[in-house]
Amino acid sequence: MSLVDSLKGRKNVIFQENEGVNSAIHLINDFRDRTFTFKGLKKKYSGLDGASLLKRIQEEMDSMLILYRYRTKIKTYIDKRGIAQAEIRLLGKASTMSRYNPLDVELLVKTEIPNL
Numbered sequence: 001m002s003l004v005d006s007l008k009g010r011k012n013v014i015f016q017e018n019e020g021v022n023s024a025i026h027l028i029n030d031f032r033d034r035t036f037t038f039k040g041l042k043k044k045y046s047g048l049d050g051a052s053l054l055k056r057i058q059e060e061m062d063s064m065l066i067l068y069r070y071r072t073k074i075k076t077y078i079d080k081r082g083i084a085q086a087e088i089r090l091l092g093k094a095s096t097m098s099r100y101n102p103l104d105v106e107l108l109v110k111t112e113i114p115n116l
Contacts, residue, residue: 009080016074021057024072024088024109028053031086031111039108046112057090057107066103068092079113086111 001013016023028036032050039045040060048056061068073089087110094103 005077010077010085013075013077016072016076018072018074019070021070021072021090023074024057024090025054027074027076027086027088028109031084034114035112037110037112041105041107053109057109060107064092064105066094068094068105069096081113083113084111085113 001010005013028050034050035046036048036050036053037044037046038048038053038056040056041064045053045056069092071091071093073091075087077085079085088108090107090109092105092107094101
């Protein structure tokens with residue numbers, strides 16, 4: 001757990017990193033009762049349910065001119081209110097090299113706090 005996570009009162013912080021987008025789809029389906037925010041390349045969306053989020057991610061990937069290799073970074077935790085939260089980063093690499101490339105992209109998905 002990082003210092004920022006402990007200052008924000010987060011518990012049970014788990015980091016996962018995988019190739020492809022399958023783990024992101026699986027996590028979105030696990031949080032199907034929740035709403036999400038999605039930050040694409042040009043637009044930001046909030047209040048998306050799971051099905052519309054998956055549709056927006058697919059549209060965002062289809063609109064790109066370059067074929068990317070995606071790497072998924074997932075962070076799940078329990079916030080100070082005791083609510084499970086998740087952050088998903090989809091990192092698209094344009095080249096096979098691991099160094100910086102200005103064509104690389106990042107898509108960000110976060111769960112929203114439910115209305116109780």
